[in-house]
Amino acid sequence: MLSPSLEDYLEEIYRLSRSGEAVRVTDIAACLNVSLPSVTRALQKLNESRHIHYRPYKDIVLTEKGKQLGHFLVERNRFIREFLRLIGSQCDVAAEAEAMEHYLSLPTLTAIINFVKFTEQHPSWLDEFKTYCRKEDAKQKDRAESLPLI
DSSP states (O other): OOOHHHHHHHHHHHHHHTTSSOBOHHHHHHHHTOOHHHHHHHHHHHHHTTSEEOOTTSOBEEOHHHHHHHHHHHHHHHHHHHHHHHTTOOSOHHHHHHHHHTTOOHHHHHHHHHHHHHHHHOHHHHHHHHHHHHHHHHHHHHHHHHSOOO
């Protein structure tokens, strides 16, 4: 089990590695907006847990274990973002997904994935949901406008 912080590092390493380019400490630091020493400490921990092969001043290479978990982490983030879009959340989707992703149980994540996949297969259902949400939003706006001003 990795900490949320180490999951973020592994997720970013996985994303960077998909380009086929070498992954370096400076790349990770720039993407996550963290210091080089912070990246180095995280890489040492990921190396100890056998998610990556890391030697100072060398490229970072994902192990098979790291690739599998990295793929899962990227997909988890993607499904949560899509879920937030589908339900019409008026939030910073990227920030909200980041806040949610480390704390959802696997059954909840599975339910979110199923919801996203279901709405892809049944777009008319999603249209009905959006119509319902618009009506509810209008009702709430009407209620707010009818409140007396103090």
